[in-house]
Amino acid sequence: MKAPSPRLNAYCKFHIVIITIAIFLAQGCSFRFIAPYDEKTEEAIFDASKLVDQFYGKLLDTAEDEREYSKFSEQYVLIESELKTLVFRNKVRSLNEDSTDICERILKLWRKYKEKHKSKDTYSTGTAKLDRNRFSRMFSYAARAEGAKKPNN
C-alpha cells in the first residue's frame, strides 16, 4: 500500500483540527460573564415593583394619624414574601451576583421600614414619599440589570 503523500497528510491534519474545534464548539462551550436573561425574573421584578408602589399609594391615601401598623401588616408580609422569592430567583442563577445584590438591598430596606412602622405605629408622609421614590429607583435598576442580559439588547 502506498504511504500517504505529505500534502495529503497535512490536508487531513488540518481538517481533523477544524472538526475537533467544531465538536468542541458544538458542545456549547462558551465564555460567560453574566447569567443569561430570564423573562420570568424580569416579570417578577415588575410585579414586585407594582405591589410596593400600590402599598405606598394606599398608605399615602390614608390620613397620617390613621396609619397604624396593624392596618398594613398583611401587605407587609405578602410583599416581603414576594421580595424573598425575587432574591431566591436571582440567587440560584450562577454569575448573577449583581442582580442578586440589588434585590437583597430592596428586601433589606423593606424589612427595615416594616420594623420602623411596627415600632412607631405610624409612617410619616414625608418619609413615605422619599422611601417610595427610593424603591422605584431600585426596582428600575433591577429591571435594567435583567433587561441588559437580553440578546441584542
Added chain:
Amino acid sequence: MSFDLNKTLEDMLAAAKAVFGDEWPDAKDDMQRVLNDEKEALKDIAEARIRGEINDEELEEQLKDEKEAFEAGLSMVSASTKATIQHALNAASEVFWNAVRAAI
C-alpha cells in the same frame, strides 16, 4: 461647611471612569443615570428637611438608605457592563462558528 453637590458628583463620575478603564464607554450612560438619580434624591431629601417634613433623625436615616440605593445602582452598572461584554463575545463566537462551518 458648604457642600457642592454638583462638584461632588462630577468627581464621582471621574472616579468611576478611572475604575472602569476600557469598559467606560459601555458603563458611562448607566453610571451617569445613577449619579443623576442620586443627585435628585439628595435634593428631595434636603427639601423635605427644609420644609420640616422630616426631622434630623429621619434625615440621617434617609441618607443611610440612599447609600443602599446608590450601591444598588452600582450593581446595575456592573451587570449592564458585563452584559455588553457578553453580547460582544457571543457575536464574535457566532462569526467564528459560521466561518468554521463554512470551512468544513
